Amino acid sequence: WERRFGSEETGVLQRLHDATADHGRVDRRELHAIAEEFRLPVAAVAGAAGFYADFGGARGTRHVRICAGTSCFVSAGAHTVPLAEAALGVAPGHTSPDGSVSLTEVHCLGYCYASPTALDGHTPITGPDLGERLLAAEHPVAAAPAIPYRVASRNAVVLAGLTGEVRSWQVWPHVVTAESPGAVRAEVALAGLRGRGGAEFPVADKWRSAARSPGPRFVVANGDEGDPGSFCDRLLMESDPDRVLEGLALAGFATGASRGVVFVRSEYPVAVARMQAAVEAARAAGHLGCGVHGSSFDFDVEVVQGAGSYVAGEETALLHALQGLRGGVRPRPPYPTESGLAGLPTAVNNVETLAAVPWVLRHGGATYAKLGDQRETGTKLVCLSQRFRHPGVYEVEFGVPLRYLVDTLGGGLKPGFRLRALQIGGPLGGFLSPDDLDVPLLAEALSKAGVALGHGSLVAIDDQITARELLQHVWSFAAAESCGACTPCRVGTRRGREMAANFPTGSEQILSQHEKLLEVMSVASMCAFGRGVPAAVRSLLRVYRDELTSGDA
Ligand code: SF4
Incomplete structure (x- = not known):
């Protein structure tokens, strides 16, 4: 099975990235070279090159990505993209005639707490004076502010690693040497842990389904956080990548998968680098490799960078992207747990979901199940956008009212703005009136209110947006x-x-x-x-x- 995976399929997107960086575009010669290298039809590689935003059009010497996500849209009075266009003198999707600058519109860069935002190369530029900063970008620019993170749980804090209080890789050596995969799945089932990426599928059920399918198997950490307004997965991957990896390793053990992949969106270059560094460090520490910690279990991880597609966050589309194909969705069944990456059983879990798993195994599923609400256990990272007085990521227990998030944690809107609507869960989540915020943070209750939790983003829409x-x-x-x-x-x-x-x-x-x-x-x-x-x-x-x-x- 090594021949069917590894640098084979998962290397295609990176080769397209390299070609774009080296030559400013993916030209015909490169398409043929990549197709030859990966033994793919040229049409398949051309299909991928034409599908992803990162490979569309020619690149200038200076390449700027402007965020057209909802928080940036709101904070720039619906004029974020024209603002960048005026500052750079080039339209989105185009390159200046002398090839010095190009501009691309993207739908979220994960800086929704400090909007509006652009990524100049790999340098984030944020704030209300974005236009002037883009004009002056040849001068040193101030670093973008770090993501504010606060805990707002009355009980135990699941993602405590974000505060530097708890080290990762604490449960892995014991689990891999002394526990059984079935025991790990049982503990996660007891916790009631569900997927945090929006689908809310019970994690233990997904793992059980993958484990039942004949191996070899894969596990995938979905770090393609595409919902505009959400930046909690970026926070996890940049601030606590070890916890995500430990969760992925535990998922691998629970499903009997010996290969893991972390798929990170290209709009998060720092997260890509930190996840790669964390994998290297984990190998050096003996957490990954053959016969991990003296056990009979082999497990290794590869980090793959996405290429700019929202739909590639959907798990069947993500599996296509990992194989260097267009990030299109396919019908289910078969489910990825039966036929996923390279046609083999694959369990795909969101980054935040995996980050909670080490805590569940350390403290016990029953302890985790006491957090939150009986209908939905545990904690959730919720992202508050720039228009709030106190934007950032908050860890809260399920069941808190949205009004508590908006008024108490967020502090209402910044002076001079009035809340007209609250967007929850990104573009597929929906909008609530300020009069309807007594609904609890629970999937079922939100669904009854006509919205969906999605990734847990709250974007405040002020009354200056029509x-x-x-x-x-x-x-x-x-x-x-x-x-x-x-x-x-x-x-x-x-x-x-x-x-x-x-x-x-x-x-x-x-x-x-x-x-x-x-x-x-x-x-x-x-x-x-x-x-x-x-x-x-x-x-x-x-x-x-x-x-x-x-x-x-
Ligand atoms: Fe693609 Fe259809 Fe899904 Fe739209 S609904 S993203 S076209 S598969």
Whole structure:
């Protein structure tokens, strides 16, 4: 099986990155060379090169990525991208005639607490004076502020490593030498731990399913945190990469997988580097390798950098990306736990999910199950955006009211701004009115309120953003990130973008027009992306109904 994995498929995206860095673009000669090297059809490599944002168009000597995510959109009064375009003198997706600068629009850089943001090469530039800073970027720029992290749990803190209090790799040597995979799965089942990436699937069930499938197997840490507004996975990978790796190793042990992959989005270059360094350090310390800690268990990890695609965070699309293919979604079944990477059983878990596993095994599943709410156990990292008085990442127990997050932890909005709507869970999550914030942080309760938790981001939308601007923003994101594999989503998101740009104000017509489109998308789309957009748009239409139908939008 070594021949079917390793530097074979997972090396394709990195080779495309290298070609782009060396030559400013992936040209025909490079496509043929990469196809030859990886024994792939040229068309497959060309398909990947054309799919991912990182390989689109030519690169200038200076390459700037401007964030068009929701927090940046809000903090720059809906004008983030034009602001960068004016400062650099080049349109998004283009390179200046002399090749000195190029600009790309991306949908989140993970600096939502300090928006607006651009990534100049690998240097983040943030803040309200972003335009001036981009103009002066040849001079040293101040480092972007670190992510503020606060614990707001009355009980034990699961992700204490972020505060430097608890070292990682404490449970791994004992587990791998003295426990059984079944015992690890049983402890995680007792904890009630569910996936934190948005799907909320019980972790132990996924591991059991993978373990049942004939090996060899893989485990994958999904660090492709694409939800605009969410930056907790970036915090984990940059501040506590060992905890993520230890969680992945425990997942490998519980499923009988001897290879692990950490997939990190390319918009997080620091996270990529820290995860790679953590893997090297873990190998040197004997946590990874053959016969780990004297046991009969082999386990090693590879870090793979993504290439700029929101949908590649969906697990079947992610597996395509890891194999150097277009990041398109495929129908399930078969589930990845039966047929995943290289067609072999693969358990994909979100980074935050894996980071909680060492704590569960150290303190016991029953202790973990006492945290949070009976309906949803444990803690969640919640991200508050720049418009809050106290933005940052907060670790809270499930079940706290959203109002507590917004008013008590976030401190309300910065002076001069009034909360008009709260976006929760990113573009597929949805919007709530400020009057509806007594709903608890629980998937079921949020679903009843017409929104979804997603990655746990809260983006404050102030009253200076109009309903029309917000509607266009949501549809533009959906149209840009649809993978195109199914017609209802591919065509529907473009139709939605057109309707948002041209909708008639002051009438109910916009709502009925939208509803027909949303109905088709929600029932006929193939994956959670196309089925999630309609719920998010419906929530926006609900919260902004008066503005949209009164003609004030
Ligand atoms: Fe792709 Fe959208 Fe269809 Fe999902 S719903 S498979 S993202 S086109």
